[in-house]
Amino acid sequence: MEQRGAVRMTRSRAVALWLVIAGLFCAAPACAEVVVGVAVPRSGAVAGIGEQVLQGVQAAVKDANGRGGLAGEPIVLDIEDDACEPGQAVEVAERFVRTGVRLVVGHVCSSASLAASDVYAANGVVMISPASNAARLTDRGLSTIFRVSGREDDQGRLSATILAERFRDKKIAILYDDTPLSRSLADSTKANLNKIGQNEALFAAIVPGQTDDAALIKRLQASGIEVVYYGGHYQEMGKLVRTAAEQGYRPQWFGTSGIATKEFGTLAGPASNGVLMTFNPDLRRKPEAAAAVKALQADGIDPGGFVLYGYAAMQALVEAGNFAKSTDPKAIAATLHAERFNLVLGNVGFDQKGDVTAPGYVLYVWRDGAFTYAN
Template identity: 40%
Template sequence: MHRSLFPTTAIVLALLAGSAPALADITIGVAGPMTGPKAAFGEQFRHGADKVIADINAKGGVLGQKLVAIYGDDSCEPKQAVAVANEMVAKKVPFVAGHFCSGSSIPASDVYAESGILQISPGTTSPVYTERGLPYAFRTCGRDDQQGRTTAEYIARALKGKTVAIIHDRSAYGKGLADRTRDELHRVGITEVLYEAISVGDKDFSALVTRLKSEKVDLLFLGGYYTEGGLIARQMRDQGLKTVLMGGDALVSEEFWAITGPAGEGTMMTFSPDPRKNPDNTELVKYYRDHNYEPEAYTLYTYGSIQAWAQAVEKAGTTDTKKVAAVLKANSFDTVLGRIGFDSKGDIVAPSYVMYVWKNGKAEYAE
């Protein structure tokens, strides 16, 4: 009796389908200061990454695969950053969103370049990071020379005639920012009355405050982070000094105000345009606030970094680093940071820096 082959064929196909391997997840890295004195920035990285990965996965993932993140804690220490980078190499991730501190990101980027891992930093501002010709180093933030230019031009325009002093914390970020700002001040005809170094971890700034009083300094520019900056602001006010503190993006953190309280009022700093104010991000910002988190500073810059990489991967049709890097440099991408692109060095092509001021515990645009 003739019997149909269809049931047998169907069974074979079903067995083949059942034995076909499922697509593996794509594991990416997120690296920054998850612990230590700059952990607030690492927390921003984590919140940004967690949310964007959840949102991407809810829409089907990348190339039909789910994204999974592994987190590396470099504590903003160069040696630890290199150890984190080597761990990412061992885990064979194609991409890392990070690091934060320039002194960590720069040595880590050498490891990534050698191993073929694409890196997009949401917060590394040192020009050195992208000036070495590394093919896979990108950033979604601006650069210290841009911050310095914005600072100098603001002082020349809005604070003309003020006596300026400059200090830095000896870090790659702090000294680099201070030097770039000094160069730009000289360009617009302003010469500082003092240029001094402090150290990360210093707590007593009474000698500095005394010096500022004797020099009658109106404006103190700090190349450094919110911990020392907050203590300086508080000690200036405690000693009756009205000198305005000004700095860069590392002062844009609620941790700064937690240290200063009302003594931080009027402190000024440069940062990129605030993506929280973009109407397209209203629902995203509401989500964070509904979950008792304020998506300040580098939260959405991390979100946008991973967004850009994911879109480039989809366009390239692969996670291959060389191909994805080429796509990133040849196209623009719709992100929470707006429509962004990258130049041949890996620097973001987007609006640069604006001036902010601390008012009643919030960083607002300066007039």
């Protein structure tokens, strides 16, 4: 894992970066600026997803600064690595509070968002997550906490419906890892599947990095499992899918938004073909995202996965600040709750919990190292 100091972008470096992007030269105190904190995993198991989010945020800032910034002030990013770890996420949140950052895009992992959100809520900081789907994140009624991604309970309902409709006569295993989100997704999928009237053949936990993949695969195979649902992230599932294929075992694999990154296809190799996955709608297909997609592609960035969700989170802060004509977090939070905005997500708002009103999840299938809508 990288040392935090190696990945932290200091305020002065962030300012310099903005000056290069915007092509403007303005010495303090001649002009003001609004600092937005960005908290993503840049090291650890899901660094690939963190990079996608960061690319989207940076693209949104580039566009916003070209249009006058946030409430007339240029946006500067303070980028922090939370490594998808709750303890480190709290350290990041406390540093933001200490240095006066009052607007934050992040965090990515639900465990990190849950831990950090308590710090933000207690200090009046607006946090908008591009990827965390734990229901408890917004169910606690924290007025400054938002997200542009869907909720785990919605994802669990869809997963259960698909399992019941497509694999009613198959033996299904539901696996999860030792993270709260993975267990919650597995629990939600199991509960909804059982409610429909179908029972799984196996419900089991694995410990990433410690579970013997070959032994697990033999257990699944010996149990006659035909469909394997896994509620964890891409690293572990990619290895499982590849190892199973190498052993001649090819069940129908079914993942979640945790594998919505090209690294899954790389890890699983050709065995990724046919893997099903629930994930947020593909924003590249939305006409409202066309300009952002074009700009990202012009900069050599693939706008798939979580990229446009990072863009949407930053865009929502900008639109709310511009509507309120303020950089004050209290005004921005109130505006996010009260108004609707034209984002890459479409014309959306946020309910009183802080959940976005955009549609939740759809079914995808992996083909040739990429994923697309399933039939």
